[in-house]
Amino acid sequence: MPKLAPLSPLAAVAVPGRYGKCIGGPRPVVLTERPDMRLCVLSARRGASAQVAEMVQGLTGLTLPQGPKRVAKQGLALIGTAPDQWLAVAEGDAASASLDTLIEALAGTATTVDQSGGKAVLRVSGSRARAVLAKGCMLDLDPRAFTPGDAATTPIALIDCVLWQLDEAPSYDLAMPSTFATSFWAWLTASAAEFGYEVAAPQQPR
Amino acid sequence: MTSLSQTQEPFRLKTGGLIDRSQPLSFRFDGRSYTGRPGDTLASGLLANGVHLVGRSFKYHRPRGIFTAGPEEPNALVELRRGPRAEPNSKATTVELYEGLEATSQNRWPSLSLDLLSINSALSPFLAAGFYYKTFMWPARFWKRLYEPVIRRGAGLGRASLQPDPDLYEKAYAHCDVLIIGSGPAGLMAALAAARAGARVILAEEDFRFGGRLLAERFSIDGMSAAEWVERALAELASFDSVRLMPRTTVYGVYDQGTYGAVERVNDHLAVPQEFQPRQRSWHIVAKRAVLASGAIERTMAFANNDRPGVMLASAVRAYVNRFGVAPGKRVVVFASCDDGWRTAETLAATGVAIEAVVDTREDQALLASSFPWRVIPGGAVERAHGGHRLRGVTVRDASGAAIELDCDLLAVANGWNPSLHLTCHLGGRPVWNDSISAFVPGPLPPRMSVGGAAAGHLTLAEAIADGARLGAEAAKETGFDASPPALPGVEVEEGTAHVPLWRVGGGKGPAFVDLQNDVTTKDIELAHREGYGAVEHLKRYTTLGMATDQGKTANVNGLAIMAEITGRSIPQTGTTAFRPPYGPVTLGALAGQHRASHFRPKRLPPSHAWAEEQGAVLAEAGLWIRAQWYPKAGEERWQQSVAREAATVRRAVGVCDVSTLGKIDIQGADAGTFLDRVYINKMMMLAVGKARYGVMLREDGFAMDDGTVARLGVQHFVTTTTTANAAKVMQHLEFCRQVLWPNLDLKLVSVTDQWAQYSIAGPRARDVLAKLVDPAFDISNEALPRMGVTALEVCGGVPARLFRVSYSGELAYEIAVPARYGDALMRALIEAGEEYGIVPYGTEALNVLRIEKGHVAGPEFNGQTTARDLGLGGMMARDKDYIGRVMAERPALQGVERPILVGVMPLRPSRILSAGSHFLAAGSGYVAANDEGHLTSVAWSPELGHDIGLGFLKRGTDRLGERIRAVDLLRGQDVECVVCAPVFVDPKGERTRA
């Protein structure tokens, strides 16, 4: 029986290297695909929001955000995407295991739906990351308005994304429908070219 | 480095101005080479070389020169650049000069100086406003053949390139506390005030240089030259992280809730955009507050031949001298109704230009006049200009009525100012008349916008500075900053602003233009009045006053003031026409941004895309998706061969098709079954776990909306599919039902379209292929997984999968879903596993053939105009429950027996070809709508039957099986006799799916 190797939707296009405007030193924009992340939608069932929050707190020590925010601990992040709905993002084996625990525990209290294959996650970071995103993202990403811990669900260049900020570099993760990923990539790289960008080696897909 | 010699730019002043004399820039106009300097516009470059004739007017082809020094320019429109980058109608007064610039004049033939179409000028009595409404009607048939083509050929000013625009454009989004529009003294002070308070400020300036009128006048501020003061202010602004300075950026429109449209000309000052950069960028600026500091535009007067090259706004004359270091003439007459005339004369005199006379309409200036060193004609007016390609002189009528002839090559006209209030009107505001400056000033403002400086009608420098400081601080305060107006810099000028404008001077022979660009004269205005088009909006539309590229920036107020004079109404009674976006012309490219050509819309790629490309599949757009239509094999010359082979192989052996594009929705919750019962016409609540069912949804108006399968994975867990085309619409509809109609039901909806790669494996050997991949622990035998069975399992050693035994093709068939990342590998594995059975991949075309053979309805039948009954699915409509659309589906006209209903058709002669879109006509009936009995929706060549088959809607169709009918396609000249049959051509009992 053949073994099925997972393939990220960006594998063909996200070739590591340096592109766009030629400059020395660190690139103002760095793009890294994150096919290693596991994503799962958690959606509290009717009237169960508080209960879900309690269980999540108990199991992970994380306080479920009541708005478009991100909380994270040991590789497991919970991102508010809609009323009573979150996107769980797990990086690494330990986080993945605690996500499994969470999914199991929440059965009946929340709907949990795997989206690891449904979304491609791209990390965009560097001093000009904001300027690049501003070419397609309608949100105000200025540090006065959007900071690490903030998240949003919003279309970028006509493609629906979930976006969260990780640090003040700034670095952002963008989760987009995997079937649109190559199209998104085309927009992103065209937008970053004037600054010069680097495509970092992707993680192994899981 | 070349130094500036007199022959190079004979009208360049030795000193002064904000240009870099050390660096020549060569450019060409109409094939001739000239030089200019960095800091020049094309207009100032041309003037430096003594070039005044730059264009021909729209209607009469009269010679035209440079009239202004800014975006209000009506005359000096040129074609900039060449080939695919050609830009017609570019204003020489705003085009920034660059090395190698090429421009050509427009609307002339054969050349600018000899334009044969200037014959129109002689015909002008025939071509008065609205003449075409009264003529070209006799004889009637000449209209289409002669008059119309001639009129249309004469249209337009510039020429569009026929080649694709090679440059890039992009959109961008910006947010701020305070947006400041315009960087004159008002804008700069506002920016300083807001920035010092800590607000996020955007300062947008249309010009390539910040400073507004300060660049064009000889003011001093705080003891330094205005230009130096501007530099200092800019340096301070640049030191704030929270300030974004945007030169070359025009705010063109105001939209709801503080959204502003702006276009940044990122690279228009270069011959070709810098690598990786867009030519222009269009900005959405979302501002909590906006300060409009857009200044004012000087106005002109109407007198005979006032369009001669060499007639120029006085403010422009000062701009050319002070900012560009150019003398736009050698002998000057100034014609003014206000102090700006004197200021102009002073400016010119200081550069050594001869002042022939100052004609001031004000008689009471006589006294003052004596203190000036040049001839003054108080109470006078220029009645007529002389000259052809260049002004030669003017006839002046003095206060006593005597005519005075003056020689001159430049006439500077000053007749007061119109505040640039366009942006205050985009949300419906109307300007109001202000008597003290005899101009319209902003009326009610858009929410959260304030106006200051000349734009508010506060025309002096001191007022502009004070306004800016106050409004900038106010705006910062309103957005939450602790702000107080900064100390005001000292200003040492006295500016008088009161005057009595003079709108037209009668008496002179020759047309007196009001709208220079559209060739609208005072006579046209009189005629419009005479014919009853006296309301301003009628005046505009009848004469085209203010409808050109400049949108009447120098014409509108004069036009309506003249109409007011004629009718005896006041100017405010006469009113203004509506200001609409854009404030200045905006390229379509900038507005489209990145979404052009192949990037017009994002592409959506199914999981097998890369593999399909490797196979050489022929791809096509299906909505946003790119799907394989068929997979040609060597030796297949026509697409029909490939499609027939694929379809036949499915029926005979096995095929695989990527159906991941179907919408997939995960539905979980205690009330999921109840919910599905209410949205589908058939019953879903009782569906057993591990089973799937075909379902149909209606819209609330009773028409069919979509179909798909509903599968029950658990007691509280369903997955449904939607058609590819309707996925988003159905999701929205279901969320509407869940959130709005039945908020108390306990369920959640999550789209999993992208999560699952889903392949259809169809054909008698389908199970054999699957069996090779399904992990041994799972039983997929006919008994374990019968028709419509559903199960979760694992494949290829533990990859989670879902297997649905559903069939669209009518064969033994499955749809297998795996997480999308395994999709590529699974496709390869399926093909490999199926090799021994002769497996083929099949595309959307074969899919279509197979479904038509089975009479399954799809997009062409589900077109929003058909009911479940029309589709032959009436039997599914449950009688004992409510569901969306149930009541409206019962309306009498939807029950009518005459409504066409789904049937199959086959050509009587098997060799005949059917075409979808044909209409059904009974045998012997003529080609008229009364005989129309329905139409053919879907057609395929059936490999199974060896001839064309079709689905369609036919009146009383179900009662007419076996009857003959004609499928008529008049567009392609076909009239095909057909037999009506049941809409299923293959395996009517459905036995194959059970195998």
Next chain:
Amino acid sequence: MRIKCPYCGERDAAEFTYLGAADLVRPDAAAKDAASAFYEYVYIRDNPAGPHAELWYHAGGCRSWLRVVRDTRTHAIASAELVKRDGTG
């Protein structure tokens, strides 16, 4: 135009899709006057020039249905709230 989604915050209207009048109550299909009640429900609209309660779907954001009160003459938005309130699910 910008709409303040109670969950996501203020967003460009391009992120939303519009449905039309809010506050219409889906009639009871079993009632005697169901046909005329559904006719009114499906087709008849007040279409006021002035404040208008209407439904917008935050398709590009949280996928919530919002009830927005907006003046159809000025596009000024008086309020925007989730149709489905907390506690109902």
Next chain:
Amino acid sequence: MGPRSLRYSLFNLVSQTFAGNRGWTPAWRKPAPKPAYDVVIVGGGGHGLATAYYLAKQHGISNVAVVEKGYLGSGNVGRNTTIVRSNYLLPENIAFYERSLKLWEGLAQELNFNTMVSQRGVINVYHSDPQRNAYVRRGNAMRLSGADAELLSRDQVRELLPFADFDNARFPIRGALMQRRGGTVRHDAVAWGYARAADAQGVDIIENCEVTGISIEQGRVRGVQTTRGFIGAGKLGLAVAGNSSHVAALAGLRLPIESHVIQAFVSEGLKPLIDNVVTFGAGHFYVSQSDKGGLVFGGDLDGYNSYAQRGNLPVVEDVAEGACALFPNLARLRILRNWGGIIDMTMDGSPIIDKTGIGGLYFNGGWCYGGFKATPASGASFAHLIAKDEPDALIRPFRLDRFARGAILDEKGMGAQPNLH
């Protein structure tokens, strides 16, 4: 009564030219309202004016007033993209619009006013097989109804529009449906031409006169309150387009209509570039070139109820995207003005012309974004309805009760959602 407008003839034209154009008289009078008329038409747009003209001309009813709240032609007749065609799908619509097209063909002579009817051909390009099939269905329906229609191959389209994107397009052009008799008509000229011709028949055109109330006694119309006083009316016809709902509400009527904004655009003047009317099939964009040289184009509705007569940026950009996608050379061209109109979108996208439950009150509306082309036929049929109190065959399908009956005329199959039609 003031002087009648001087006839437009070759003789008058030449003699006026030599007389400095001083002898021309107003195209229509500016009368004060009389106390009462046999018929009052509310709305000085194309439809109202045409109705008044045909009432006088065809039915001999000339004691008619048209009352208009703004200046004549200030509504959609003065702000539309001027396309006339009969390339509809449903036979009811084709028949009606085809009648209109025939009337356009002779209108300049009929009105003695050159409305500049330009039958330059309307091209609808398609990009996929299903779209082609739908156009074939439509073209055949047109041909069966006596309208002209042709299917163009990709190469034929290329010949007509060589600069369209055939090579690098996201949605390549595969062909087109073309109606050669379709084209454009000069919008303002239609309002002015009908006004002048109606005025010449004795109709009073009363501008700046807003109807603020409708008086009804014993189930019958008696007249209208207006900003210029009460005007009695034997019969009252409403033709107020975008304002249909709230004018009808003055008589207590509720309608299956929403008012929406649709935007239009004009580019800077250009030498002849686009010879036909062209509609993009993969987005919302259509274009034609005006006789002055501006490209006149438009796209989708903004999509929300509005009476603001202006739109927002998303549609502006969507239209620009469509323009550049269809014609890559347009990117360098500039728009000089962009405006909006308030259109009365019905629930099925087709018009309503009908009597109402109130005696002597007639309704004409729901023209959506396509009623300019309907102007002559709508005027003629509405005049017939008012004069005879019964609909002619053409407008029978447009009755209001079609929604309750289910006899929907939904060209696009979008259902009861006006912004999608």
